[in-house]
Amino acid sequence: xxxxxxxxxxxxxxxxxxxxxxxxxxxxxxxxxxxxxxxxxxxxxxxxxxxxxxxxxxxxxxxxxxxxxxxxxxxxxxxxxxxxxxxxxxxxxxxxxxxxxxxxxxxxxxxxxxx
Amino acid sequence: xxxxxxxxxxxxxxxxxxxxxxxxxxxxxxxxxxxxxxxxxxxxxxxxxxxxxxxxxxxxxxxxxxxxxxxxxxxxxxxxxxxxxxxxxxxxxxxxxxxxxxxxxxxxxxxxxx
Numbered sequence: 001x002x003x004x005x006x007x008x009x010x011x012x013x014x015x016x017x018x019x020x021x022x023x024x025x026x027x028x029x030x031x032x033x034x035x036x037x038x039x040x041x042x043x044x045x046x047x048x049x050x051x052x053x054x055x056x057x058x059x060x061x062x063x064x065x066x067x068x069x070x071x072x073x074x075x076x077x078x079x080x081x082x083x084x085x086x087x088x089x090x091x092x093x094x095x096x097x098x099x100x101x102x103x104x105x106x107x108x109x110x111x112x113x114x115x
Numbered sequence: 116x117x118x119x120x121x122x123x124x125x126x127x128x129x130x131x132x133x134x135x136x137x138x139x140x141x142x143x144x145x146x147x148x149x150x151x152x153x154x155x156x157x158x159x160x161x162x163x164x165x166x167x168x169x170x171x172x173x174x175x176x177x178x179x180x181x182x183x184x185x186x187x188x189x190x191x192x193x194x195x196x197x198x199x200x201x202x203x204x205x206x207x208x209x210x211x212x213x214x215x216x217x218x219x220x221x222x223x224x225x226x227x228x229x
Contacts, residue, residue: 032216043121043208043220044159051216090158094216101147101212105158 002027004093006106014114019063019078021109023091026072032094033074034103035065037087044090050074061085086113117143117213121221128199129229136194136224138165138209144189145211149218150182153206165192165209199228 007022025031032051036044048059055067065076074091091106118141128134138148146167151159163184164172171184181203183195196203204227210218 034217036220041223041225043119043222044210046217046219049217101149101216101218102161102164103149103159103210103218104161107158 002029002031002093002095002104004091004104004106006089006091006109008109009107010110010112012112012114013081015083016080019076019081019085019111021076021089021091021111023065023074023076023106024072025074025091025093027093027095029095033065033067034092034094035059035063035074035076036090036092038090038108039087047076047089081111081113083113083115086111117211117219119209119211119219119221121207121209121224123224124222125225125227127227127229130200131198133195133197134199134226136196136207136209136226138192138194138211138221140190140211140213140219143211143213145192145213146189147212148186148192149210150184150192150194151208151210153208153223155206159208162194165194167192196226199226201228204228 003026005024034049035047048057050067058064063078088110092103120139122137148165150162153159162177165184165186167186173179186192208223210220
């Protein structure tokens with residue numbers, strides 16, 4: 001069965017520090033992988049996606065993620081955190097095929113940015 | 116970018132009543148939309164797939180008679196929570212695909228059943 005695991009329900013960084021949010025997946029088929037951000041009481045906004053093209057994916061707001069098949073990982077990074085990055089981040093998986101469009105979400109990671 | 120709206124953004128209702136939530140794709144057409152539920156401090160769980168012109172497909176464990184889905188047009192899907200109970204209180208979010216595998220999410224509807 002396909003699954004997504006986010007390591008760390010809470011991550012706290014200082015403003016200007018590196019942001020690293022971890023995501024590992026389990027899949028028997030080539031995955032489509034996504035990172036979404038959710039601000040309080042709002043829907044989800046797409047940060048970036050991996051769809052079997054380049055393994056290093058750049059997204060909005062300075063975020064990027066690297067797909068590593070050997071490690072079954074898709075970690076999200078940003079070189080320098082900003083206060084506005086404080087939110088909850090979700091890694092999501094789509095297997096394509098008959099489950100096309102259906103997303104399986106990780107547990108979410110709340111990012112806190114300290115001044 | 117693609118915009119998906121939901122209405123209402125929040126609703127409070129009495130136990131036993133029904134509540135209808137609308138999901139609209141504002142600048143694109145969607146033959147398929149998805150409904151998710153998010154409990155406090157938890158992740159999103161897919162409830163059902165809404166199909167324009169045909170019956171919705173429900174995920175395992177989701178009661179189709181309780182959560183009625185109607186995909187009335189290429190830009191509108193509705194979720195009706197029938198005979199709502201306090202345990203149905205949650206954050207309901209819809210999504211619609213555009214350009215292949217990418218889902219665009221609505222802002223969510225917070226339901227509180229008293």
